Amino acid sequence: MAQAEAHAEGQQHPLSVYFWIWGLLFLFSAFSYATDFLPHGALRWALILIFMFLKAGFIVAIFMHMAWERAALIWAILGPPLLLLVLIGLMAVEGDYIWLTRLESFLQAS
Amino acid sequence: MAQADAATAEGGLGSITQDWSGDRETFHVPWGKAMMWIFLLSDTFIFSCFLVSYMNVRMSTTVQWPPVSDVFALHMFGADIPLILIAIMTFVLITSSGTMALAVNFGYRRDRARTTALMLITAAFGAVFVGMQAFEWTKLIEEGVRPWGNPWGAAQFGSAFFMITGFHGLHVSGGVIYLVWVAIRVWRGEYEKQGKYEIVEIAGLYWHFVDLVWVFIFAFFYLW
Numbered sequence: 001m002a003q004a005e006a007h008a009e010g011q012q013h014p015l016s017v018y019f020w021i022w023g024l025l026f027l028f029s030a031f032s033y034a035t036d037f038l039p040h041g042a043l044r045w046a047l048i049l050i051f052m053f054l055k056a057g058f059i060v061a062i063f064m065h066m067a068w069e070r071a072a073l074i075w076a077i078l079g080p081p082l083l084l085l086v087l088i089g090l091m092a093v094e095g096d097y098i099w100l101t102r103l104e105s106f107l108q109a110s
Numbered sequence: 111m112a113q114a115d116a117a118t119a120e121g122g123l124g125s126i127t128q129d130w131s132g133d134r135e136t137f138h139v140p141w142g143k144a145m146m147w148i149f150l151l152s153d154t155f156i157f158s159c160f161l162v163s164y165m166n167v168r169m170s171t172t173v174q175w176p177p178v179s180d181v182f183a184l185h186m187f188g189a190d191i192p193l194i195l196i197a198i199m200t201f202v203l204i205t206s207s208g209t210m211a212l213a214v215n216f217g218y219r220r221d222r223a224r225t226t227a228l229m230l231i232t233a234a235f236g237a238v239f240v241g242m243q244a245f246e247w248t249k250l251i252e253e254g255v256r257p258w259g260n261p262w263g264a265a266q267f268g269s270a271f272f273m274i275t276g277f278h279g280l281h282v283s284g285g286v287i288y289l290v291w292v293a294i295r296v297w298r299g300e301y302e303k304q305g306k307y308e309i310v311e312i313a314g315l316y317w318h319f320v321d322l323v324w325v326f327i328f329a330f331f332y333l334w
Contacts, residue, residue, distance in 0.1 A: 010218045010308055018215065022208035029204055033197040036179050036333055044333075052329040056322055063211045063318045065311070071121050072129035073137050077147050084158050091162050095169030102172045 011065045021062045028055050146312045150319045153281075157323050160274050161330055167266040168334075176262035178332055182246070196332050199242050200324065203282075206235030207321040210289075210314045217310035222296055225310060229293035232317065236286040243279045247272075274327055281320050289313055 032051040038044040061067040066074060129136050137144040168175055179192040186194065213228035250271070254261045257269040292313045301307050 011214070011311060012218050013215070015212070015215060018208065018211045022204075022211070025204045025207070026201065029197075029200050032328065032333065033193065033200070036193050048329050048333045052325055055325045059207065059318050059322045059325070063207055064315055064322075070129065070138055071123070071126050073139060073144070073147065075126060076137070077151050080151060081154050081158070084155070084162070087158070087162055088165070091166045092169065095166045098166075098170035099172060102170065106172060 164270040171264040173264040210317045214314040217307040226297040233289040
């Protein structure tokens with residue numbers, strides 16, 4: 001086929017890579033779903049986050065071909081979202097504070 | 111990668127300064143692909159704003175959050191199976207991501223028939239996903255879920271649910287139209303003339319992103 005010609009352009013990778021990742025995504029989705037049967041707590045949260053980041057990582061790295069891009073593009077795209085950690089931190093502190101303020105005010109009202 | 115200097119072709123920190131330094135092309139990819147990535151970066155911030163505000167209202171409410179895994183349970187085979195519809199939707203979307211990845215691969219091999227077929231299959235899975243979401247919305251609305259309240263607990267549940275899944279559903283619907291459009295153009299041989307099969311990869315980037323967002327929605331909205 002046009003294998004040699006096609007190899008020179010774009011993102012060409014063996015099909016087996018995609019089938020592997022596809023299978024792993026199915027597996028980790030099943031694991032994700034299984035965490036719903038665990039009691040709420042630290043273990044459940046840890047597993048939810050582990051499977052979430054594994055799935056997200058496989059999709060971005062392999063399906064979206066980020067693993068094969070140059071560092072300039074990788075950091076331009078994956079760097080800025082790191083700032084979101086600041087937003088998440090701020091909003092978590094804020095959420096806790098509002099929760100406490102509400103509790104206090106509702107207790108005084110009753 | 112042909113434009114890249116041989117000295118920095120291997121990548122690493124040095125290649126970033128090389129690629130960003132003045133008067134040359136920064137991203138050694140087709141411009142459409144760089145633009146799609148930048149669009150997806152902005153979309154990442156939009157979805158993050160929704161998810162972070164959801165986290166904020168959920169943490170700050172003093173009312174019990176509705177029991178999510180029971181709310182999304184379906185009565186099947188004589189028992190209530192928790193979250194089953196959402197699990198099936200997740201598998202539908204992952205399947206469509208796989209067929210899309212294959213379509214991109216066959217696009218670069220210039221296999222027009224397979225590329226078109228796989229893209230249409232991907233779009234069909236996307237349409238199934240949207241259909242299931244419409245079913246889920248209908249069910250919840252019939253049960254009395256509104257953006258301002260619901261029968262089970264914190265009022266913020268409805269607004270967060272409709273906002274997040276609605277915006278994601280819009281993305282999937284738009285993606286279905288986009289994929290069908292590109293598939294038709296592949297079939298007609300439009301990219302054959304220009305030799306631009308990266309268009310399929312760019313459409314694929316968008317589709318995988320929609321799947322990626324669902325991974326986070328599934329973890330934070332449905333499993334928390």
